[in-house]
Amino acid sequence: NAGVTQTPKFRILKIGQSMTLQCAQDMNHNYMYWYRQDPGMGLKLIYYSVGAGITDKGEVPNGYNVSRSTTEDFPLRLELAAPSQTSVYFCASSPRTSGSNEQFFGPGTRLTVL
Amino acid sequence: KQEVTQIPAALSVPEGENLVLNCSFTDSAIYNLQWFRQDPGKGLTSLLLIQSSQREQTSGRLNASLDKSSGRSTLYIAASQPGDSATYLCAVYGGATNKLIFGTGTLLAVQP
Numbered sequence: 001n002a003g004v005t006q007t008p009k010f011r012i013l014k015i016g017q018s019m020t021l022q023c024a025q026d027m028n029h030n031y032m033y034w035y036r037q038d039p040g041m042g043l044k045l046i047y048y049s050v051g052a053g054i055t056d057k058g059e060v061p062n063g064y065n066v067s068r069s070t071t072e073d074f075p076l077r078l079e080l081a082a083p084s085q086t087s088v089y090f091c092a093s094s095p096r097t098s099g100s101n102e103q104f105f106g107p108g109t110r111l112t113v114l
Numbered sequence: 115k116q117e118v119t120q121i122p123a124a125l126s127v128p129e130g131e132n133l134v135l136n137c138s139f140t141d142s143a144i145y146n147l148q149w150f151r152q153d154p155g156k157g158l159t160s161l162l163l164i165q166s167s168q169r170e171q172t173s174g175r176l177n178a179s180l181d182k183s184s185g186r187s188t189l190y191i192a193a194s195q196p197g198d199s200a201t202y203l204c205a206v207y208g209g210a211t212n213k214l215i216f217g218t219g220t221l222l223a224v225q226p
Contacts, residue, residue, distance in 0.1 A: 033214070042118070042203065042216030043158075058213065090157060101207060102148060103214055105158040 001026050004106035006091050012112045013081040021076040021109050023091030031094040032074040033103065034058075034066065036087040043090060049074055050096070081113045116141045118206055120217035127194055128225050135189040135220045137204035142182045148214070149178050149189050150203040158203065162189070194224045 007022045025032065030051045035043040035058075045058030049068040063085060065077040074093075078085060091106040117140045127133050137147070146165045150158040162171045162178040164187070170179040177190040187204060201219045208215070 040218065042218045043205075043214075044216075045213050048213075092158075101146065102160060102163045104160065105150075107157040110155075 003027065004091055004093055004104055006089075006106040006109050008109060009107065010110045012114060013078075014114060015081060015083065017081050018077070018079050019081070021078075021089055021091075021111075023074045023076065023106060024072050025074075025091075025093040025104075026072065027093060027095070027104070028071060029093035029095050029104075030071070031096040031101070031103075032068065033092040033094070034064070034074070034076045035090045035092065036060065037090060037108075038087050046076065046089075078111075083113050085111065086113045087111060116144075116206060116208060116215045118204060118215050118217035120202075120204060120220050122220060123218070124221040124223075126223040126225060129194060129196060131194050131224075132190070132192050133194055133222070135191070135202050135204075135222070137187040137189070137217055139185045139187075139206045139215075141206075141208065142185050144182065144206045144208055146207050147178075147180055147187050148205050148207065149176075149187075150205065152201045152203060152219070154200075161202075191222075194222075196224050196226045198222060199224050 004025045033048045034046040037043045047066040049055045089109045092103045094103045121136045148163045149161045164180040175192040180187045203219045205214045205216045
């Protein structure tokens with residue numbers, strides 16, 4: 001299994017540009033999550049999904065959108081990039097069974113907005 | 115609101131020393147607690163997950179304990195090695211909210 005994969009690894013955007021961060025998992029996990037990590041801070045939840053077609057806001061959803069059309073993919077969309085969105089973005093997935101809801105993380109996307 | 119605190123923020127030890135990292139949380143109604151390792155510029159690697167009904171989990175030189183009533187967890191690393199140098203994050207999961215709440219981490223440096 002490849003686990004959780006994210007693309008791109010790095011990206012520089014200009015203010016006002018848009019982009020989509022891709023996330024895919026091949027573990028057939030129902031739950032998927034997007035987090036952002038700012039320097040010296042813990043991770044904060046942006047959006048999450050409990051299954052295909054179902055998404056919900058996390059702690060810091062403003063400026064982002066998500067969709068979940070398949071179990072495998074959970075893309076994160078930035079519509080109008082702002083310097084405050086400069087961060088490292090992590091995608092995670094979890095089986096969320098009665099036995100475990102351990103979360104597995106991708107390698108991250110480092111985004112800079114100038 | 116659940117808050118997770120990790121102390122110390124940074125720790126430097128000589129190789130071979132045993133060490134303890136601390137994690138505290140304000141709301142004891144958690145489903146489980148997870149310890150992660152993060153290397154510079156990398157993603158998170160799950161080290162140990164402790165269910166709320168468990169007291170501890172062990173993996174190799176790592177041992178994590180959980181005391182729900184006092185809102186504390188510790189990660190014990192035995193016979194530390196330079197390769198253990200990384201940031202260690204703890205996170206608690208309150209099942210009803212579907213959210214993993216992270217601490218800000220402890221940056222560990224093991225000197226050869």
